[in-house]
Amino acid sequence: ADGPRVVLSARGLGKDFAGFTAVNNVNLDLHHAQIHALIGPNGAGKTTVFNLLTKFLQPTRGEITLLGQDITKMKPDRVARMGMVRSFQISAVFPHLTVLENLRVALQRPNGLATQFWKPLSSLETLDPRADELIAELGLSPWRDRRAADLSYGRKRVLEIATTLALDPQVLLLDEPMAGMGREDVAMVADIIRNVAKTRAVLMVEHNLSVVADICHHVTVLQRGEIIAEGDYATVSQDARVRTAYMGV
Ligand code: ADP
DSSP, X not given: OOOSOEEEEEEEXXXXXXXXXXXXXXXXXXXXXXXXXXXXXXXXXHHHHHXXXXXXXXXXXXXXXXXXXXXXXXXXXXXXXXXXXXXXXXXXXXXXXXXXXXXXXXXXXXXXXXXXXXXXXGGOOSOOHHHHHHHHHTTOGGGTTSBGGGSOHHHHHHHHHHHHHTTOOSEEEEESTXXXXXXXXXXXXXXXXXXXXXXXXXXXXXXXHHHHHHHOSEEEEEETTEEEEEESHHHHHHOHHHHHHTTTO
16 A cells, blocks of 8 residues: 655765765655654764755765655755755744744745845735735734744744745755743644644654654654664664663763
């Protein structure tokens, strides 16, 4: 029987930095409507894999396919327009603009990079209906006309995710989306990610293992640049190598 559709696939992915192998032989499949976690101790290579997949780094070895197209040699903005976006930091949100205004600006982005070529708000004449759709999807309706600066830390993070969704991606990459949050915000953002993943593939780097256990369908565990275990959380958390890796050796 067919499982969920593969939207992103990496084969034999590797990266060397001046002779040091940071990532080696990584194979990864992301599936439509599934949340995939990338976990592992500090220095395991998670950020490097993230940067390789989004083409912020050029791989030393391996191939990456997005929606059936070879993207191994493509530039990040092209990959973003093709349907894979990554979350940036909260600083990608304009604090003096409202939630709605931030989304209007994001929807006018002619390329995939949050930091380039923004059009000024004053030049936006029509209200794109997708702005309100995204606000509703991400549970931001009560804050629609509030300035981003006045949102809680967790809601700012949700707004930042909303702006990345303005490109209508099929694949969303989130780097520690719950970092620095208290319990309530963690639960809120977990719900939002679950909702977002109903219609998209999500890859998240996450240190909070109870969140991973809660919302992720598939887990890949990295150590010293290589995959040491993969499967659902129940499976990888029983793995002897994973247990040793997490004992802080
Ligand atoms: P993680 O995100 O899992 O903490 P990283 O991907 O940041 O791990 O790093 C993996 C390894 O690669 C580490 O040993 C790190 O020091 C090394 N590394 C990462 N980026 C660079 C770089 N630009 N130059 C040299 N070494 C790097």
